[in-house]
Amino acid sequence: MVQAAYRNEFFLLRDIWKARKRIGSIVKRTPLTFSQPLSSITGASVYLKLENMQDTGAFKIRGAANKILSLSKEQREKGVATFSTGNHGIAVAYVANQLNIPATVCISNRVPTGKVNRLKQLGAKVEVVGENQDDAEAYCYELESKYGITVVKPFDDLDVIAGQGTIGIEIIHDLPEIDHVVIPLSGGGLLAGIAYFLKHTDPAIHVTGVTMEHAAVMHESLKQGKAVNLPEVNTLADSLLGGIGKDNRHTFSMIKQYIDKSELVSEDSIAQGILAMMDHHKMVIEGAAAAGVGWLLQQQDIADQNIVIVITGNNIDQETIEGLL
Ligand SMILES: *Cc1c(COP(=O)(O)O)cnc(C)c1O
Numbered sequence: 105m106v107q108a109a110y111r112n113e114f115f116l117l118r119d120i121w122k123a124r125k126r127i128g129s130i131v132k133r134t135p136l137t138f139s140q141p142l143s144s145i146t147g148a149s150v151y152l153k154l155e156n157m158q159d160t161g162a163f164k165i166r167g168a169a170n171k172i173l174s175l176s177k178e179q180r181e182k183g184v185a186t187f188s189t190g191n192h193g194i195a196v197a198y199v200a201n202q203l204n205i206p207a208t209v210c211i212s213n214r215v216p217t218g219k220v221n222r223l224k225q226l227g228a229k230v231e232v233v234g235e236n237q238d239d240a241e242a243y244c245y246e247l248e249s250k251y252g253i254t255v256v257k258p259f260d261d262l263d264v265i266a267g268q269g270t271i272g273i274e275i276i277h278d279l280p281e282i283d284h285v286v287i288p289l290s291g292g293g294l295l296a297g298i299a300y301f302l303k304h305t306d307p308a309i310h311v312t313g314v315t316m317e318h319a320a321v322m323h324e325s326l327k328q329g330k331a332v333n334l335p336e337v338n339t340l341a342d343s344l345l346g347g348i349g350k351d352n353r354h355t356f357s358m359i360k361q362y363i364d365k366s367e368l369v370s371e372d373s374i375a376q377g378i379l380a381m382m383d384h385h386k387m388v389i390e391g392a393a394a395a396g397v398g399w400l401l402q403q404q405d406i407a408d409q410n411i412v413i414v415i416t417g418n419n420i421d422q423e424t425i426e427g428l429l
Contacts, residue, residue: 120269136278141384147407162191162417170267192258197228259293269297289313290344292355299362340391373398390420
């Protein structure tokens, strides 16, 4: 029997194992590498889970693949849609393309052409609707109700959460001695999936969520005990922007249950994280992914821990990198 504290009748550990089996042909099993430089700086044993090495440059391919591969033949024929132009949008377009399923990405007229072109190159149909993200989202759900197209949500969906949770399986396999995992946190699909798996394996594994200082929606929602809205700001961790949805069904309650600590990281520390990865590992990662490294560099009392930082993605543009250098 699973401990009462970890029971959730709508979600089962087995769903994460099924996800792993399902997504194997599309998603890479990424390396967990020991970081000698970050370990000697911090006194901990630091390991990096390199999701920046996925073909789409971010972990979001796991959730998207699990969701799309679990659709019926009829649903696949009708196609999928998303209103994300970031890593999730790229993942949905990529997976659909691999499986020969039509994909539509609904965007507002404010989305820059660079992003639009990348989605088109992946074979997605791009529909420009309205002035802002809300219009694009509303149109996406209209496609769902009118034509039976499946909207693949970025985080608040059990198949997506289970897909992200497969990272937990790989971490435990490679480092059963893990004490602590640090996970960038936005809508919470990633943290919910990984933490669900790790806490069921051993509730003593410490889970820290990290977010940028401003517009930290999940962090503030946890503090207030209800889903809140915050205005978006400019941040290096742009992939962590966005709300958690006022009708959040899964991730908010799962994060509440499984997170040990939610921490804020300054823009300066995020920048230090990006630069440290370039300097020590010759790896270019995006701000959202660097939040964990930035957090790590600020810590005083993590010596002797086996600590895993999930490096979530590499979707950063050249101007941002040049600005930092
Ligand atoms: C989406 C994303 C996150 C956050 O994932 P959530 O499931 O929304 O919490 C972190 N890093 C990167 C690079 C992302 O694309």
